[in-house]
Amino acid sequence: MSYHAIKQTHFVSKQLKPALIEGRFNADKIGEVLATEECHFTIGIDEVGRGPLYGSVVVAGLILPSNWVKGLDVLCNDNLLKNKLADTPLANLTDSKKLSDKKRQALIHPIKNEALAYVLVDVPANVIDEINIFQATMLGMRLAGEHLMHVIQNEWQTQSLAKQISVKTSPKFTLAIDGNQLPKFDWQKLAKQGISQNNVNCDIMVRGYARHPDIAGSSVLAKVARDNDLINDAKLHPEYGLDKHKGYPTKAHLQAIAEHGVLPKHRRSFKPVRDAIQGTIVSQ
Numbered sequence: 001m002s003y004h005a006i007k008q009t010h011f012v013s014k015q016l017k018p019a020l021i022e023g024r025f026n027a028d029k030i031g032e033v034l035a036t037e038e039c040h041f042t043i044g045i046d047e048v049g050r051g052p053l054y055g056s057v058v059v060a061g062l063i064l065p066s067n068w069v070k071g072l073d074v075l076c077n078d079n080l081l082k083n084k085l086a087d088t089p090l091a092n093l094t095d096s097k098k099l100s101d102k103k104r105q106a107l108i109h110p111i112k113n114e115a116l117a118y119v120l121v122d123v124p125a126n127v128i129d130e131i132n133i134f135q136a137t138m139l140g141m142r143l144a145g146e147h148l149m150h151v152i153q154n155e156w157q158t159q160s161l162a163k164q165i166s167v168k169t170s171p172k173f174t175l176a177i178d179g180n181q182l183p184k185f186d187w188q189k190l191a192k193q194g195i196s197q198n199n200v201n202c203d204i205m206v207r208g209y210a211r212h213p214d215i216a217g218s219s220v221l222a223k224v225a226r227d228n229d230l231i232n233d234a235k236l237h238p239e240y241g242l243d244k245h246k247g248y249p250t251k252a253h254l255q256a257i258a259e260h261g262v263l264p265k266h267r268r269s270f271k272p273v274r275d276a277i278q279g280t281i282v283s284q
Helices: 027-034 078-084 101-114 125-131 133-161 187-192 213-236 251-260 271-278
Strands: 003-005 019-026 040-048 057-063 117-123 172-178 200-205
Touching: 019 027, 019 133, 027 133, 040 133, 040 213, 057 133, 057 213, 101 213, 117 133, 117 213, 125 133, 133 172, 133 187, 172 213, 251 271
Parallel strands: 040 172, 172 200
Antiparallel strands: 003 019, 019 117, 040 057, 057 117
């Protein structure tokens, strides 16, 4: 297999630094799809971490084998996901919220191994405070989708020039995004990369993490990446119990903030953190 790491990148300005923290693509698997008449890729996108008081929101983008998503659309039901993956290495993949930590961790290797490509985008607390959590989430989703499209487009150009493929049609994309709103993609930048808006179809899917393989896989990638960050941070700040509540506003977390103060990664735009800074939050 021809695996290639996707270079870690900081996006936008020096003041706002969402970062592509991990990514990889498989040139051989991508080449197989590029050589088909359809030349079509589905990118699943999901986020984890909108609600916590602490830490980043993490967004994952994922491209799984195309035959796993054929026949799926926004009307599919929850059972179809399980049936579609029954004979694949990801047979245990389902709604990440229904999976235990152990089962999510066990899925990471097969997801990454089966993926044509994936990326993880980290949008830190300072960005969330600057542009608000909704816009930060949309930004992360936009960057994940744009980056994977660029990877595929670049690989198409590379393999075409090397005459590894003979298909003249440029890649087409479906962006399968969890939620009910689309991010605003930078079509002007994408056009400069050779990606036409006419070749991109965007589908939003409520509870997509339970209904679509690429979204379900991206949800697991994002969840495990964010949880691992919180577990590592807990070693630096054990008094906050970050490994247990993962930054969410539990009673224990609020008590820790009241007793020990606000950490650099706490989201100052969230009311409980603002209250703590202003001295109005009290330990219970």
